[in-house]
């Protein structure tokens with residue numbers, strides 16, 4: 001079966017990766033997303049923003065993929081054509097074994113020059129020493145080519161999604177026979193438009209989320225389960241499923 005898995009913060013929360021808002025603790029508690037996750041914020045205070053992302057990158061590097069990440073990747077081993085589309089900026093799908101992962105909102109464990117787009121190896125966002133517990137202000141390194149500062153390779157508020165990634169995500173959704181939405185509130189656009197696009201095309205959409213979301217009542221089925229429980233159930237059902245999704249898959 002041609003499958004697309006669209007994942008959100010809920011799948012990584014089970015690995016202990018704090019959500020965006022949960023990462024506003026300690027030193028960062030008096031800031032909000034608008035003062036940490038925009039280009040204006042970075043240009044106004046690069047050390048503050050770089051320090052926050054360095055701390056979050058260190059937390060992700062210390063986390064491990066959970067059973068849900070591993071079950072998602074295993075769908076390809078089970079013989080399905082799988083594309084993973086994620087709103088998460090961590091690399092837990094890749095470390096869980098997934099080979100094709102489209103990062104709609106960029107990557108936390110990568111950085112690039114804000115001036116020329118150049119990169120450096122090893123990537124400075126992962127450079128030691130690791131940020132102390134709770135993080136600290138850190139001046140971002142300067143690009144050896146143009147002298148501008150390195151910035152995290154994530155999509156900030158006010159920025160467009162990477163066009164090549166978005167196009168690939170839409171193409172995968174258009175080609176799939178089942179879209180599985182797991183661990184996302186379905187509130188963040190344009191990502192939330194992908195399930196709507198599938199439903200308009202008549203493609204079944206399965207929503208796996210412990211809480212009901214704006215998608216749940218519109219989806220073909222809503223499993224009120226955690227990512228780990230839902231992915232385990234899906235993988236087991238698909239092992240005995242008809243070649244195309246039918247009611248038995250969702251009941």
Ligand SMILES: [Zn+2]
Pocket residue numbers: 113114115116117118143144145146147148
């Ligand atoms: Zn540069």
